[in-house]
Amino acid sequence: MEIPLRQWVMVLLQNDEVNAQRIALHLKLRVDTGRVYSPAKFLAASTTKEQLLDVVSTMLAFSVPPKIPPVSNGRGGRLYLGSHVNPKRENAVDALQDMLTLAGSSYRVNEARTGLELRIDETAQKALSSTVAAARTAQSGSAAEHLSTAWKCAYGRDPDPSKAYSEAIKAVESASQAVIEPSNAKATLGSMLGVIRNSPQRFSTAIPAPGQENDIELVSAMMQRLWKGQTARHGSQNPTRFETQREAEMAVHLAATLVQWLAAGLVQRTP
Structure with a gap:
């Protein structure tokens, strides 16, 4: 061609x-x-x-x-x-x-x-687009923008795996902060994992974990995998290992699933 x-x-x-x-x-x-x-x-x-x-x-x-x-809608909005x-x-x-x-x-x-x-697979592309649309809410913060950027950095003409991974984490942080750590404006994935670890009973999911008191365990494990898998988050005396393309792609799809669950209210905070 x-x-x-x-x-x-x-x-x-x-x-x-x-x-x-x-x-x-x-x-x-x-x-x-x-x-x-x-x-x-x-x-x-x-x-x-x-x-x-x-x-x-x-x-x-x-x-x-x-x-x-943008123009005024006549009711104080735009x-x-x-x-x-x-x-x-x-x-x-x-x-x-x-x-x-x-x-x-x-x-x-x-x-x-x-x-x-x-x-890539058309179904995956449509699922991502649907998730981005669902995440354009005040509660999800800037999750939609971060997820879109992560996708572009993973699958665009000029792939940037490290940025894709970083943006995937930011997308999950944005989508989950209002549910997991609403009183902490500086919440990170690490601090939110700490909240879940200390009080797992405060959260529930649309599909309860059968026979378990910790209903949030699956979500926590997915967030933990995303958080711990980032190799270039901090510098040290040792050479920094940047995330690979495969790692970035998995991180983006993992983040998309978490953002979709959170934006759709499938993960909730128990009163």
Whole structure:
């Protein structure tokens, strides 16, 4: 699909040399097209295959429509109307997505249409999107944003496993603080695990643990695995071992499950 992808880039950039130059500068690419200086022609025809994917992903990021400022709803709140819609961009992104799908590419356009990400199971993708939507509540704090960032860092065009792992932990901390440690504005996953360890009877789940007084044990074990599994949290005299891609992916999916349970009220604080 290399040639169709290069054609896609050329069609969109041939009359927009200013934006093409911005993309080249952002990617630190030296434009060399001979006698006629044309960043668009260079990006479309003279980049390597790896650079071409970076160009496409950056084009998506740079062309995101601006958000519409929130307006008052007349009751003291604010309405967020989303972003402006650019039909030409939407059609181009649809064509790109179709091209990637038909070619069986290992990449796809991400859900926010702001870049490329590794293609994974569609069911997992939909589950993540549903969890992010459910976590956009005051009680869940910034869990949705952290989980979205974790997903992007794990599956995006430029994976950052350590950041993905860190953001996964932040997502769980945001979603669980109101349930587990509501009086501590500086609660961490570690401090919340301490609260659960000291008072497990204060929490319950939608599926009670049969024959056990500690109903929160499964949730605690999952949080403990996520917390203890982070290898790059602190520095020391020994070399820091950063999280691997596989560890980051497991952390993101583990965090998504915990955030979904907490956001849906399936884990509760007992009166």
